[in-house]
Amino acid sequence: MAIQSMDKIVCQIRPCYQCGTCAGGCPVFRNNPDLNPRMLIEKLLFGQIDKILQNQDVWNCCFCLTCSQHCPQSVDLAHILIELKNYSAKEGITPKSILDEMKILKKTGMTFELSKMVLKRRKKMNLPGILPPDLNGIQKILKTTGFDDRLNSSLAGKQITETSEEEA
Amino acid sequence: MPRYSENAFALFLGCTIPLRFPFIESASRKAIKAFDFETKDLPFGCCPDPLGVQSFDKETWAALAAHNLCLAEEEDLDILTLCNGCFETLSVANAELQHNDKIRIRVNKILGEVGKEFKGKINVRHIIQEFHDLRTLIPDLIARPLANCKFAVHYGCHFLRPAEILQTDHSEHPVILDELVQVLQGNSIPYLKKGLCCGAGVYGTDFPTSTKIIQEKLAEVGKTRADAIIVICPTCFRQYESGQILIKRNHGETYGDNGREIPVIHYAELLAFALGFNMSEEFNQHRIKLSFNEKLLEGGMGTI
Ligand code: SF4
Ligand code: SF4
Numbered sequence: 001m002a003i004q005s006m007d008k009i010v011c012q013i014r015p016c017y018q019c020g021t022c023a024g025g026c027p028v029f030r031n032n033p034d035l036n037p038r039m040l041i042e043k044l045l046f047g048q049i050d051k052i053l054q055n056q057d058v059w060n061c062c063f064c065l066t067c068s069q070h071c072p073q074s075v076d077l078a079h080i081l082i083e084l085k086n087y088s089a090k091e092g093i094t095p096k097s098i099l100d101e102m103k104i105l106k107k108t109g110m111t112f113e114l115s116k117m118v119l120k121r122r123k124k125m126n127l128p129g130i131l132p133p134d135l136n137g138i139q140k141i142l143k144t145t146g147f148d149d150r151l152n153s154s155l156a157g158k159q160i161t162e163t164s165e166e167e168a
Numbered sequence: 169m170p171r172y173s174e175n176a177f178a179l180f181l182g183c184t185i186p187l188r189f190p191f192i193e194s195a196s197r198k199a200i201k202a203f204d205f206e207t208k209d210l211p212f213g214c215c216p217d218p219l220g221v222q223s224f225d226k227e228t229w230a231a232l233a234a235h236n237l238c239l240a241e242e243e244d245l246d247i248l249t250l251c252n253g254c255f256e257t258l259s260v261a262n263a264e265l266q267h268n269d270k271i272r273i274r275v276n277k278i279l280g281e282v283g284k285e286f287k288g289k290i291n292v293r294h295i296i297q298e299f300h301d302l303r304t305l306i307p308d309l310i311a312r313p314l315a316n317c318k319f320a321v322h323y324g325c326h327f328l329r330p331a332e333i334l335q336t337d338h339s340e341h342p343v344i345l346d347e348l349v350q351v352l353q354g355n356s357i358p359y360l361k362k363g364l365c366c367g368a369g370v371y372g373t374d375f376p377t378s379t380k381i382i383q384e385k386l387a388e389v390g391k392t393r394a395d396a397i398i399v400i401c402p403t404c405f406r407q408y409e410s411g412q413i414l415i416k417r418n419h420g421e422t423y424g425d426n427g428r429e430i431p432v433i434h435y436a437e438l439l440a441f442a443l444g445f446n447m448s449e450e451f452n453q454h455r456i457k458l459s460f461n462e463k464l465l466e467g468g469m470g471t472i
Contacts (some may be wrong), residue, residue, distance in 0.1 A: 063223070063325075084356075110214045112188055122190045124449050128426070136282075137284075145227045150225055
């Protein structure tokens with residue numbers, strides 16, 4: 001479950017015959033050609049991972065899974081992009097909006113904070129109080145998985161450069 | 169003796185619904201009351217989000233999902249979600265952990281730190297699947313038929329894909345939400361690009377593209393003169409509702425009749441309304457006010 005090795009990722013994309021079906025159905029590509037799923041596969045096959053991770057382009061995938069569902073060669077590009085985003089996060093290139101979400105997750109165990117306005121709205125509809133999650137447990141998990149270290153160094157702008165871990 | 173009835177679920181509210189759009193929670197609780205099933209609230213954390221958290225650290229995503237699944241397992245309850253994101257995360261993590269020994273061992277080692285163990289004995293369901301299973305009961309319960317109304321339904325990516333795991337409907341030609349609108353006597357209208365993603369996933373990372381995607385969808389829905397857009401996910405809800413408000417502000421474009429925006433409704437709200445529940449406070453909390461109540465009045469169906 002840890003980040004897959006690059007070799008493993010390349011192995012999974014080998015069946016790709018560059019038909020472009022993934023690009024044709026991608027909601028992002030039709031509006032932002034910087035995210036070209038077919039070309040991404042091509043770059044990966046040619047070992048140009050550094051080029052891919054140079055900018056935040058992989059983060060522009062909205063994880064709609066259309067490409068994975070449509071690929072005639074069963075290449076699961078949406079999940080390969082999740083792996084690439086994990087690589088990118090490890091390198092400290094996570095976009096700010098994602099880091100903000102991670103900060104709230106660590107602080108509250110949820111991805112939104114309860115505002116006074118929402119509390120008032122809940123009361124107006126006689127909704128029960130919100131059960132607080134097991135924050136201690138969640139924070140312990142975040143420490144154990146290395147999430148905390150990744151978040152702290154991302155926030156400090158430092159890059160984590162240790163080599164990727166092979167799946168257990 | 170089982171602790172709960174056969175039709176009992178752990179209600180998984182997620183983050184966005186209770187903390188941002190509580191009217192969807194309220195409507196869901198109301199609609200559930202009309203049927204013969206029990207729900208229990210448990211102290212769940214974030215599902216976590218299939219995009220943000222999974223992209224940042226996949227192992228954390230799996231471990232937090234497993235942590236939530238364990239809470240329901242301890243109560244012997246299947247999980248019922250109101251949101252596509254929660255549904256996708258919990259279903260996919262549940263399947264991965266059930267079928268991949270390596271992943272399960274790894275995650276259980278992490279969970280051991282907090283005294284939990286994933287066993288893989290429960291199912292995850294979306295409330296829409298449950299309503300669809302119960303659809304033959306609905307006609308007799310309807311207090312406000314929606315016969316004069318036209319709705320544009322949007323399923324959302326994470327309700328349909330990955331189809332092999334979620335198994336909700338045909339991933340390219342789903343019908344269950346259309347059928348659920350029809351069962352309320354509403355018209356589910358066809359529109360171009362119905363299967364296209366709403367673009368919410370890149371709202372934070374690529375806002376201009378996110379806007380262009382929702383503009384594409386809204387332009388098509390607008391042509392049909394739909395009375396409302398029906399969604400089954402709070403993230404799609406936000407994208408359609410805030411999206412229209414921002415597009416009006418930033419680009420001066422609107423997609424409804426007479427320069428108005430098109431109202432957006434979670435299916436649970438539509439169902440609760442059709443079943444006769446008082447929904448005035450819920451609908452009042454929408455930023456885009458519902459305009460189809462005039463039609464309902466014409467049909468003598470009473471107000472919202
Ligand atoms: S759809 Fe599949 S085979 Fe076709 S270009 Fe994309 S990854 Fe390659
Ligand atoms: S998952 Fe990403 S790359 Fe694939 S079609 Fe959707 S936005 Fe495009």
